[in-house]
Amino acid sequence: MEARETAVECYARASRRKRETRARLLEAAFALVAEKGIDGVTINEITEAADVGFGSFYNHFTSKEGIVNALVEWLFEEFAKTLDRLSSELADPAEVISVSVRHTLLRAYREPVWGQLLIRESLSPRALSRGLGQRLLRDSERGISERRFVVADRLMCVISVIGTVLAGVSAELQLATLSKRTVRARKVLRSREEKFAQRTAAIVLQAFGLTRVEAERIARGPLPAGPGG
Incomplete structure (x- = not known):
């Protein structure tokens, strides 16, 4: 029994290290x-920065394109999980989508490379099957089933959103x-970006059938703290 436990521990340790x-x-x-x-990035640069042997790279990824795809999936799955946590206490599907849209835009503004990768991922064939696209489909379906949203074609509505x-x-x-100017300019831009995120969220909610007045009210609501918050 002791040897068996040791083997299990070794396996767990190896898995953790991997x-x-x-x-x-x-x-x-x-x-x-x-x-x-x-x-501009090479595999050798990645392994050196990670302090990992060059050969070990191929234990995890088959190519640079492989790690880039994994990176994109990892980033947006983690972000989607964060959005799930932020909206977990929201009962209204419209508020859930508003929070998701606003946080997405705010993070893209504050982390431009993240935003560029988001565009890359959202144009891929798997855009609706995982990450943010998957959540948007899920939340829109919930809103439709609860008769909170009124749309003629759910899929086309989500694609347009x-x-x-x-x-x-x-x-x-x-x-x-x-935006890299004076402190005052950054404060002005922060206010502008937050209002822009609100306006975008309001447009999205109107696409799901909410009136302009209600969509704008929801989009201006308190934003749970999180990435970009």
Whole structure:
């Protein structure tokens, strides 16, 4: 029994180390992508930054494209889980979607590389099957089933909403490049970005059938603290 427990412990320790190594590689890849862009990063740079042997990289990923895909999936699955936590106490599906849209835009503004990767992920074939797209489908279905939302075609509505959010993210990314000025200017821009996120959320809610007045009221509601909050 003691030998068996030791074997289990060894397996658990090896699994933990493997997870930790993979996480270090992903974190290093994100930092390098933020600094140099996707095309400017090499596998060797990633392994050096993660303090991982070059050969060990291939125990986790098959190529640079493989780690970039994993990085995108990891970032947005974690963010989607965060949004789930933030909205866990909200009973109104409209409030859930408003919070999700606002947090997404605010984070894209404050972390431009994250926003760029969001656009990349949202244009992929798996956009609706995981991460933010999956949550948006889920929350819209809930709103429709509760008769909170009124839409003619759920899928087309969600696709148009994703397009609206991506357009908002693109606009925020452009503004982010102009925001490194005086402290006062940053405060003005922070207020502007928050209002922009509210307006975008209100447009999204109107797409789900809410009146303009109600959509704007919900979009201006308190925002739970979290990424970009």
